[in-house]
Amino acid sequence: MKKNNSKLLSIIATVVMAIVSLIALFPIISMVLSSFIPSSSLMRNGISFSFPWSELTLSNYTYIFTQSAEYWTWYGNSLWISALMIVLSLFFSSMVGYALAMYDFKGSNLFFVAVVFILMVPFEILMLPLFQLMIDMMLVDTYLGVILPGIVAPVAVFFFRQYALGLPKELMDAARIDGSTEYGIFFKIMLPLMGPSLAAMAILQGLGSWNNFLWPLLVLRSNDMFTLPLGLATLLTPYGNNYDILIAGSVMTIIPIVILFLFFQRYFISGLTVGGVKG
Amino acid sequence: MNTVTNPVTPVPDRKKQNKFVRFLNSKKVVPFVFISPFVLSLLLFTVYPAIQGVMMSFQSVLPGQVEFIGMSNYERVFNPTFYRAVSNTTIYVILTVLILTIIPMVLAVILNSKHVRFRNIFRASLFIPALTSTIVGGMIFRFMFSEQDSAVANQFIGFFGFDSVKWMFSPWAAILLMVLLASWRWIGVNILYFLAALQNVPDEMYEAAQIDGATRMQRFRFITMPMLKPIIVFVSTITIINGFRMFEESYVFWAVGSPGNIGLSIAAYIYQQGIQQNDMGFGAALGVVLMLIIFVISIIYLIATGTFKKEGR
Known part of the structure; x- marks a missing residue:
């Protein structure tokens, strides 16, 4: 029964x-x-x-493979911007997370609290002054203008700190005795050990940048600088004259990501649920 | 470790290192070198704009001509369009919080039970929508909810005997569209939060309750729910905050001009005024008001759910 x-x-x-x-x-x-x-x-x-x-x-x-150079320009832009964004934001924030976890320095706790606090400032209040700043720095309609504000990634700092706290500090002492510099220790020994966390954050940053819309919408002006979401959004007219590119183009922006997801599910999941990491 | 027994002696050939290198490599300096690029970009791209944003809200900003105009931006904030944006956004927030907390929780409990097979396949399928951008997701929704009788949404309600709806052009349907799009994209991620939390509920509690004769519903109500409370608070808080910041869900359906502002959100109003109308000072004032709204509601919510009390103990 x-x-x-x-x-x-x-x-x-x-x-x-x-x-x-x-x-x-x-x-x-x-x-x-x-x-x-x-x-x-x-x-x-x-x-x-x-x-x-x-x-x-x-x-x-x-049609899209033979007639639409425009679509492939957007694709290239998105690839470039996402790649640069991943490299720069990971480089900056992994160093910070590592330093916070491994060294006791003056103000480290205060700094960490500041990072967590900045996590909560909504982008909408930064958006207009940041745009003004981009105008002043002559970065409107450039890749750099899209990328630079995005390399500040407090979430990633938070995540790397948590991960680095779990790494063995004895390795650092051993390397010091072998005559390695502090920087050598980080780049040659500790950074490779942080591999899984780097993968998770690369996915978080990469996906965020690949799908990002609001900020590129402000900064990018000319059609040949557009990223995929911006370009596809211009095709979303009620008249339907570009729907052939729109629909096939959308499929080709999402399918590579789904394939990556199926192979690296674990990293996608830890990357996208980073908000749940406890402090 | 054997290194402890050997006294650490300075390595001779290091003497040649000049003072500067040694300074850079001292443990006092190293962490500051590591954090400096980040701190610089943080100051330039977050702290400075945040301060500037508050300043701008008291200014009239025109190219090459900035002047302080006191509170007059704020006096203009409270107008009918703003109220429309606030009421749209608030309804959107309430609906997304309900949907994106309750449904993922129930699904996670089902997924976590020993009864379900193919667990990983289901988990992955529910997660895949999170990989799409709002633009691509919204495009699909536009085709599914287009006004023809032949579109999926109208076919579905037609099956129950309702007339076709012009989804993108009627007020309640407009908000529903945005809510459905956001819910579709985020359910899988929220399920993962709940699944992670459910791993922490000890099996013995359920066994003990079962011996005491608790029914399935009682076990859910009196064991699962209280154990999940922290994650319920977390998930609903981020949903509230993201909900008040909603922009893309509105943009993908109507760009910036929905008929009668039926799809206007607060963030879309900021974009419309600050960028399109080039009224940056007014846009900044809207931004400050939005931040205050988010701040106040989050605090009220966290107090009401007793989050602070718990931490104070």
């Missing part, structure tokens, strides 16, 4: 989760399917439960 009961529960719970998962995946699946039908049909019917299987075609993709 009891056994039957738990078997029934198991079936119900699994079915419920399967339905919820299908609902979550439905928009993505339907986007991928819709990229294989003519955009005029998508424009006419929207995304529909009755999928027009007879209209399947590769025309959106042939």
